[in-house]
Amino acid sequence: MMKDCIDKRYKCVLQWLKKLIDKQIDQREETKGAGIEAVEKTPKKPYRFTIKAHIYVGFVVTFILALGIGASMLLTMVKMEKGLQLSEFANNFYASVSQARSFEKDYFLYGSGIKESKQVIKKLEKQVITHYGELKKHIDYENSIGLLEKYVKLLENMEELDRVKNGFDQLDKAQRKERLQKELKQCGSMLINSAEKLLSKGSDATERLIIHFRTVHLYALVFLIFFMLFISHLLGKRVLRAINLFSKYSTLMANGQYTTIMSDHNYNDEFSDLSMAIDYLIKELDRQQQILAQSQKLRAVGTLTSGIAHELNNPINNITLTAHMLLEDYSDLSDEERIDMVRDLTDEAGRARNIVRNLLDFARESETIMEPICIGGVLRDTLKLTGNQIKLAGVNVDLKIAPNLPRIHGDRHQLEQVFLNLLLNALDVTRKGGHLKIHVGPSEEPNFVSVKVIDYGTGIPDHILHHIFDPFFTTKSKGKGTGLGLSVSQGIIAKHGGQITVDTKVNRGTTFTVKLPITTIPADLAKCSEGVNLSIAT
Template sequence: MPEDTGLQGDGRPDDSTSIGKLDKIQQALENRPRVSIRARIAAVFAILFVLMCTVTVSAVLLLQQVRQKQVFFEKVSHFVFELQQARRFEKNFFLYGTNLQEAITNVHVARAYLRKNQSEIEAVIGGQGLQSMLSGIASYQKALEQLLDNPAPSRDRKRIESALRKYGALLISDAEDTLERERQAIHSMLQTSIIVALGFLGFMVVMLVFFAGFITQAVLRPLGRFMRYADRIGSGDLSPITPARKYRDEFSSLAIAFNRMLRELLHRHEQLIQSEKMAVVGNLTSGIAHELNNPLNNIGLSVEALLDGFEEMEAGQIRHILEQVSTQVDRASGTVRNLLDFTRKEHRVFTRLDINQALQETLKLVENERRLAGVELSLQLGEDIPAVRGNPRGMEQVFLNLLLNAIQALGDGGRIEASSRCEGGRVIVEIADDGPGIAAEHLDHIFEPFFTTKDPGRGTGLGLSVSQGIVQEHGGTISVTSQPGQGTRFTISLPIAEALPGKEEGI
């Protein structure tokens, strides 16, 4: 969850604490434990590598077991073949009285083959199984030899024949059962290998989906956020990027760099606004001088009259002259106070602002300038205009820039119209003049820094650019319409205080 953002409830920076809050946010971003994207990707690949190694080793072991069983199958099959040959010669002996020696020879070959390959056979059926086979073939061989020693019919021969058939059948049966078990084991292993291969393929698909999601979460989504941050900063919103996770990565370092840049932009912006204020004061010089000169002349005349006739004057007359002097002093001090209030370098605080009052306060500042230029003023303020969330001095600076531009454009004479209204959930302020207008080729550049159509030395070209920045800080827009010879109209649109959206974002 995003931490303290240093923003107003509407998502705009509060300049009274914006740089200090931004420093706190920077510290919060830097103090989080670092878990880099590179480390997380390396961990994912390490897990995949371990899994692949595990599956590979398991497959090798499985193939090795299959190979052992295959070798066993070949050895035991050869063993069974020799036994089957011995059994055939055994039957020939019982039927025709021949081939008994050949049977004994086949048993000798089978027994020798079993001993020769006992390690491969023992690896599959174990030592006990091998001993059982050796014991069985030894008993079968002994019975054959006994039969060879007793060729004549007798009771012992019948017993030997019965044992011979029993040992031969049991030996072949056990060997074939062993082969069948191992055949089933090989089949089961192959089936298991197929299932494991398909399972691992499915697992790899899941891991690829997971990895794609991880890349999206760790890389692509933050990139999209930083694109939005860049667009937001480009539009004039200098609210900082706040910490939203318990750890930091490469994008956190980028966020720290962004906030460092925002801090410098805020500082430069404040300097720019203050310098533009002083430039505006320079444009008000003649009006201010006139406004101060009148009360000073009146004070001088009143004091001179008081000095000349002080002894002959009654107390009431003296009091009346002193009251006039006090009135003129208040008038002069009011002019100086308004000028100081406007030029004072202050931390800008956003509060609920009556836009009509801000416009009227600005008109007081340009009143003498307007009178000296012979410009008429039409003021049409809407009733029940809802408050906006803004900075009084900031909006006054915007209005002052527009009004002074209009007075300078009109020259001697002309008319200025200032109006306000509420429309579509926004407060609209318009300042228009019936002056010479702005050429079409200049309209697209009117808000660019240092662009001016005034004569050299009469403007910095920063007034409208600064005004646009201030309006955007208030969540509003400023636009201009003009045609040569038909005057110019500036329109300011500000969201009402209840409709201002929040903009906090984190990384």
């Protein structure tokens, strides 16, 4: 292949370009085919090719090309100069020969001028000898010199003939003169011929050079333009692709899906640095979100605590009464009665422990465990947790869970937190004796289940509606709400790939709908069979 390259360079360049394009296509297919594996690969890229380097390389290559074109232009110009010199010389040659011949004519007509003619030709001969290098290529040099010398010799012979006055008879002299004249004429016309040939050759060469100059530079210019377009296209594509990637990931982030940015090329550049910085930012955001969620959770626990404290009173009261009576009547009681009382004590202690454990389970800072779960179960646990709150508020709650719901993929505790927030909000706006409804069923959107928490409270006015998911926005009085509940809930649901929507009418009530995608892992497709129709009335 290298041998091919040497004699046909453009072939070589084409082959190199083809290889480059093939390589790019291969890379893209590779990354497409191994999408998941690529994520698991270490983010370390084998080599670094920055955009700065890209620009530099592009600039340097363009500069070298421009330099080459400039140099070739200079070279052609030098050649043209030489061509012009040749033309000039040819003109000179022609003029000299013509002059010499006109002197020769003068001689034959008027008898004088042979000296001048000889001088002109001798001068020309000198010039021809000094321009030997250039002329050699264009004319039959030896022949020309020979002709010139012959012409001079003939002229000298003629002079000689004139000088000899005696010795020859006039007739012989006239005959010789006539012969010399004939030879001179012949040699002169041959010289003129040669001069004309040189003249035409000179102008031919100049013309050829001009055409050469024009084509070479036109092609070079066109190539340079295309090359620059190609370089800037590559650069533009690269930058645009990175920007598109970032905008794609930022949209995902805005929806709460924090994922590491994976670029689709196998080298490092400024965008890799940027993506690393953004990854760090995301991790930090995620951590802050977790802290926020935890603090909101503890706040919710605070709300629940008053209810829980109330609930705890019953077992504690039972324990107090039983223990005191056992102490008081110990000696009068039969063994059976004593055992009954002690059993009551342990049972009631167990009851108290369960109440506390429920709350602690919820409050605990736990790692995210994504598993296939039945959403209905989560809602029943949430209702259990808020049982006292519901009783205290004196609200009737209807829970309807459709049978045969598909499972969702999610974290039980986080989802509990979301539904707890929605339920406590709904309880807050429901008057005593009012109703709340919770409907769990398939969503209108395929492959989603929806949970609707419906209250018939005051509704949300339009000017507030835009802000309800903003962090720290609250309509509750100071010390009652943190303004984090809905914001945190939205974060959690977005992480599960779902969404929370709200539908409200002032003085009619509000419906919060949580949509969650169902699990698609084949092993987890078993459905949640139980349908539930549960009412908590107070």
